[in-house]
Amino acid sequence: xxxxxxxxxxxxxxxxxxxxxxxxxxxxxxxxxxxxxxxxxxxxxxxxxxxxxxxxxxxxxxxxxxxxxxxxxxxxxxxxxxxxxxxxxxxxxxxxxxxxxxxxxxxxxxxxxxxxxxxxxxxxxxxxxxxxxxxxxxxxxxxxxxxxxxxxxxxxxxxxxxxxxxxxxxxxxxxxxxxxxxxxxxxxxxxxxxxxxxxxxxxxxxxxxxxxxxxxxxxxxxxxxxxxxxxxxxxxxxxxxxxxxxxxxxxxxxxx
Ligand SMILES: Nc1ncnc2c1ncn2[C@@H]1O[C@H](COP(=O)(O)OP(=O)(O)OP(=O)(O)O)[C@@H](O)[C@H]1O
Ligand SMILES: [Mg+2]
Numbered sequence: 411x412x413x414x415x416x417x418x419x420x421x422x423x424x425x426x427x428x429x430x431x432x433x434x435x436x437x438x439x440x441x442x443x444x445x446x447x448x449x450x451x452x453x454x455x456x457x458x459x460x461x462x463x464x465x466x467x468x469x470x471x472x473x474x475x476x477x478x479x480x481x482x483x484x485x486x487x488x489x490x491x492x493x494x495x496x497x498x499x500x501x502x503x504x505x506x507x508x509x510x511x512x513x514x515x516x517x518x519x520x521x522x523x524x525x526x527x528x529x530x531x532x533x534x535x536x537x538x539x540x541x542x543x544x545x546x547x548x549x550x551x552x553x554x555x556x557x558x559x560x561x562x563x564x565x566x567x568x569x570x571x572x573x574x575x576x577x578x579x580x581x582x583x584x585x586x587x588x589x590x591x592x593x594x595x596x597x598x599x600x601x602x603x604x605x606x607x608x609x610x611x612x613x614x615x616x617x618x619x620x621x622x623x624x625x626x627x628x629x630x631x632x633x634x635x636x637x638x639x640x641x642x643x644x645x646x647x648x649x650x651x652x653x654x655x656x657x658x659x660x661x662x663x664x665x666x
Pocket of ligand 1: 596
C-alpha cells in the first residue's frame with residue numbers, strides 16, 4: 411500500500427486540488443482502490459468531493475483518538491473506488507489533546523497499519539498548511555511525498571522547509587518518506603515563473619514532474635461545485651494536466 415502525503419507548509423499551493431483529483435483519476439482510470447485522509451481542519455478534501463463535512467461525525471479526529479473505528483469514519487465519495495476519511499473543525503483540538511501521549515506523532519501511522527491488508531492500493535494524505543503535530547503524523551505515516559510548489563517568489567521556502575523536516579526525520583528515526591513528485595503549480599508563463607521553475611529543476615532533477623499545473627479557472631470552478639475536474643470539465647486542459655500528473659505518480663510507484 412503506497413502512502414503518499416501531499417505536503418507543503420505554505421498555504422494555497424494546490425495540495426488539496428492535486429490530492430483529490432489525482433486520487434479520483436487513479437481510481438477511475440487505473441482501477442486503484444484509493445483512500446484520501448483529510449488532515450486539515452478546513453475539511454477541503456471532503457468539500458471538493460461534494461460532501462458536507464461541517465458538523466460531520468465521526469471524523470479523522472475520532473479515528474486518531476481511537477474513539478471511533480475506521481469503518482465508522484470512512485465515507486464513500488461520488489467517485490467509485492475513492493473513499494474518504496473526512497475532517498472538519500473538530501480536528502483543531504487534536505494537538506492539545508494528544509500532547510501527553512509520547513506516541514502522538516505515530517497515531518496515523520499506527521491506524522494505517524491496522525487497516526485490513528489489501529483494502530487499498532493507495533492512501534493519500536491531504537496535509538494542512540503548517541508544520542504541526544498533524545504534519546508530523548503525516549511525515550511519520552507516509553512512504554512518499556508529493557510536494558506542490560506554487561511558482562511564486564516565496565515558493566521555494568516551503569520546499570526547503572520540507573527537505574529540512576525530512577533531514578530531521580532521518581536524524582531522529584533513521585528513515586523518512588521519499589519525495590516522489592515535486593509539482594510546479596499555478597504556473598503562468600512569466601519570466602519569474604520560468605526562473606523559479608529552473609531553480610526547482612536544479613534542486614529536484616529526478617523528482618520534478620514533467621507536467622506543470624497551470625493556472626486554470628476551471629479548477630476553482632470545479633471545487634466550488636464540489637466536483638473533481640474529471641466530472642466538471644473532463645475535456646479541459648486542466649483535466650489533461652491533472653490526469654498526466656496522476657499518471658506520473660502511478661508510474662513512479664516504488665519497486666516491489
Ligand atoms: N491550477 C489552478 N488554477 C486556478 N486555481 C486553482 C488551481 N489549483 C487550485 N486552485 C484554487 O486555489 C485555491 C487553493 O488550492 P488548494 O485548496 O488546492 O490549495 P492547498 O494547498 O490545499 O491550500 P491549503 O494550504 O489552504 O490547504 C482553491 O480555491 C483552488 O480551487
Ligand atoms: Mg488544502
